Amino acid sequence: MLQAFRARLAAGFVFLALGGCATIAPMSTALKDAPPPELPRKVELTGVPFYPQEDYYCGPAALAMALNAAGAGVKVEQMVKQVYLPERRGSLQVEMLAAARRNGMVAYQIEPRLDHILREVAAGTPVIVLENYGYGWFPYWHYSVVVGYDLERFEFIRRSGFNERQNMPLPVFEHVWQKDGHWAMVAVPPDRLPATAIETRYSSAIVALEKTGQLKTAHTAYATMLKRWPQSLIAMMGLGNTAYALGNLEGAEAAFRRATQAHPGSAAALNNLAQTLADRGRLADALAAAERAVKLGGPLLATSRATLEEIRRKQRPAN
Amino acid sequence: MKSLFSKLVSQLLVVCMIALPFSTQAALVGTDQVVASAQAQANRDKVRDFLSRGDVQKHFETLGLSPATAKDRVNALTDQEIQQIAGKIDTLPAGASSSGTAWAVLIVVAIVIWLVWK
Numbered sequence: 001m002l003q004a005f006r007a008r009l010a011a012g013f014v015f016l017a018l019g020g021c022a023t024i025a026p027m028s029t030a031l032k033d034a035p036p037p038e039l040p041r042k043v044e045l046t047g048v049p050f051y052p053q054e055d056y057y058c059g060p061a062a063l064a065m066a067l068n069a070a071g072a073g074v075k076v077e078q079m080v081k082q083v084y085l086p087e088r089r090g091s092l093q094v095e096m097l098a099a100a101r102r103n104g105m106v107a108y109q110i111e112p113r114l115d116h117i118l119r120e121v122a123a124g125t126p127v128i129v130l131e132n133y134g135y136g137w138f139p140y141w142h143y144s145v146v147v148g149y150d151l152e153r154f155e156f157i158r159r160s161g162f163n164e165r166q167n168m169p170l171p172v173f174e175h176v177w178q179k180d181g182h183w184a185m186v187a188v189p190p191d192r193l194p195a196t197a198i199e200t201r202y203s204s205a206i207v208a209l210e211k212t213g214q215l216k217t218a219h220t221a222y223a224t225m226l227k228r229w230p231q232s233l234i235a236m237m238g239l240g241n242t243a244y245a246l247g248n249l250e251g252a253e254a255a256f257r258r259a260t261q262a263h264p265g266s267a268a269a270l271n272n273l274a275q276t277l278a279d280r281g282r283l284a285d286a287l288a289a290a291e292r293a294v295k296l297g298g299p300l301l302a303t304s305r306a307t308l309e310e311i312r313r314k315q316r317p318a319n
Numbered sequence: 320m321k322s323l324f325s326k327l328v329s330q331l332l333v334v335c336m337i338a339l340p341f342s343t344q345a346a347l348v349g350t351d352q353v354v355a356s357a358q359a360q361a362n363r364d365k366v367r368d369f370l371s372r373g374d375v376q377k378h379f380e381t382l383g384l385s386p387a388t389a390k391d392r393v394n395a396l397t398d399q400e401i402q403q404i405a406g407k408i409d410t411l412p413a414g415a416s417s418s419g420t421a422w423a424v425l426i427v428v429a430i431v432i433w434l435v436w437k
Contacts, residue, residue: 200357200358200361203354207350207351207354210350210351234350237350241347241349268353276347300348300352307346
């Protein structure tokens with residue numbers, strides 16, 4: 001299989017030489033013409049561990065390298081159990097993301113841009129990439145980990161299969177990377193933001209953590225998000241919701257209150273503040289917040305009304 | 320016997336009438352819901368910006384349709400329909416005014432027309 005891989009790589013070079021890079025590898029061409037000035041010319045993350053593996057274990061191995069570089073302390077065998085599908089002789093992308101979450105990391109699928117891989121590596125984060133060496137009707141998938149780049153020689157340095165340092169020219173990489181939609185991910189601890197993170201994408205990554213019960217990790221990640229985007233409604237709401245789920249009502253109240261102050265038009269923030277205040281026994285304050293939420297209306301009206309009714313019901317015995 | 324039965328039914332009805340209004344669970348609004356609504360808003364903004372573009376308006380006028388009407392009607396589309404259009408806008412080439420871009424824009428315009436005037 002490795003021989004076939006080398007042959008394909010060589011074929012790739014010829015193909016690119018014949019076809020010209022601009023049409024086949026537009027991102028590489030753009031990068032060569034105008035390399036981002038803020039990026040160092042050469043980076044290599046020598047601290048990323050290397051676990052040599054057979055080709056079909058490339059998913060678990062790549063994951064273990066990235067996770068351990070982030071400090072997760074996992075073993076390749078564990079990753080095999082978590083992501084490897086014997087029948088497919090490979091691993092699915094969604095499971096790669098899910099396994100990173102299971103091991104306490106934020107799994108962030110970066111935007112499909114070549115320069116974003118460089119920016120993540122320059123910031124010290126190895127990037128797991130999905131390559132395809134086959135053709136449309138005969139795909140041959142492979143995960144590798146980009147641990148460095150050299151803009152002078154215009155190549156990536158990747159941990160791949162049995163190679164600890166495999167160099168690959170950027171246009172060739174772009175060619176094998178584009179076939180499956182430029183898929184690339186990073187695994188970062190919740191107290192650190194990926195270098196290329198954008199608010200909506202990153203918040204979806206944390207919501208996935210929250211939904212799968214990784215509440216503490218999600219809570220930390222929302223706090224990290226709020227540092228970078230202090231006005232983010234999603235971050236404030238997530239911080240409050242995870243605090244609430246962890247039984248920290250005081251923290252939840254503070255987060256929801258901040259959300260209602262920064263976003264007075266958010267019925268979700270008012271509703272959650274009302275619910276939290278009611279749980280803390282502060283019914284008069286809760287009622288005021290719930291009434292404001294109902295007045296705002298919108299698609300959450302049914303929930304806001306239910307919260308208001310419940311608070312009124314709780315008040316009745318006292319009257 | 321009959322009176323016992325009707326008593327039972329009436330008691331059951333009373334329970335139902337008290338319980339039903341509260342059957343909608345009062346709960347926290349989940350973070351995923353907040354994300355979804357933020358995403359929906361972002362999609363709407365994206366479509367609105369697209370319809371404000373000069374080349375897009377020209378397409379509408381060529382077809383004898385008013386861009387202003389299109390904008391109004393787009394407001395009435397569901398979040399899913401808006402997402403469909405926004406997704407297509409994302410796939411447009413970033414370049415300025417090559418013929419490829421013009422075609423891609425025309426395709427998105429066609430999708431808008433199809434969704435709006437269907």
